[in-house]
Amino acid sequence: MNDWAQLYQYNEANTKIIPPAEDEYRVVFFGDSITNNWDLEFYFPQKPYINRGINGQTTPQMLIRFRPDVIALKPCVVVILAGTNDIADNTGLMTAQMIQDNLVSIAELARANKIRVVFSSVLPIHDDADRRSVNRPPEKIKELNEWIKSYCEANNHVYLNYFDEMIDETEMLKKELADDGLHPNSAGYEVMTPLAKKAIEEALKR
Numbered sequence: 001m002n003d004w005a006q007l008y009q010y011n012e013a014n015t016k017i018i019p020p021a022e023d024e025y026r027v028v029f030f031g032d033s034i035t036n037n038w039d040l041e042f043y044f045p046q047k048p049y050i051n052r053g054i055n056g057q058t059t060p061q062m063l064i065r066f067r068p069d070v071i072a073l074k075p076c077v078v079v080i081l082a083g084t085n086d087i088a089d090n091t092g093l094m095t096a097q098m099i100q101d102n103l104v105s106i107a108e109l110a111r112a113n114k115i116r117v118v119f120s121s122v123l124p125i126h127d128d129a130d131r132r133s134v135n136r137p138p139e140k141i142k143e144l145n146e147w148i149k150s151y152c153e154a155n156n157h158v159y160l161n162y163f164d165e166m167i168d169e170t171e172m173l174k175k176e177l178a179d180d181g182l183h184p185n186s187a188g189y190e191v192m193t194p195l196a197k198k199a200i201e202e203a204l205k206r
């Protein structure tokens with residue numbers, strides 16, 4: 001509780017980030033463990049992409065640290081992947097409206113600072129290795145994704161749809177894409193990478 005939003009996680013690293021060059025299209029990937037585990041240097045070689053994911057985080061924590069971990073780094077684009085831990089109530093009970101309010105506030109901060117927004121869908125889950133659906137009911141994931149998509153359409157943000165590309169015939173996460181039912185493995189990130197590339201390219205045109 002001394003650093004609930006984990007502002008010090010990247011505090012030192014942020015001080016070492018120099019302003020982007022005039023022709024640099026910097027992108028910050030902002031999220032929870034799914035973002036934190038993503039080796040951006042490997043999957044996006046020679047790209048000025050910065051990872052600001054923190055394991056277990058929820059949208060209220062991300063909202064608090066959006067200024068130091070995104071705005072201060074002066075990216076052209078922010079790729080936001082959030083919500084699965086809110087659905088699981090990682091930091092206390094979260095209603096759908098609470099999650100939506102936090103995402104709207106993050107988007108408004110980005111727009112006010114001329115940062116283009118890519119909102120990622122919440123990833124699906126599977127129950128093979130762990131009963132993920134107990135804490136992350138698939139219907140709640142789908143409802144949040146529907147809201148994110150409609151919000152993006154209404155506000156000229158890019159909707160990055162991982163969900164539809166990662167589900168099986170039962171609309172659960174394909175088992176080969178995550179060993180623990182939640183976090184993508186290398187095969188999962190192989191699916192996500194080209195989708196993220198396309199979304200970033202689209203955002204840069206707006």
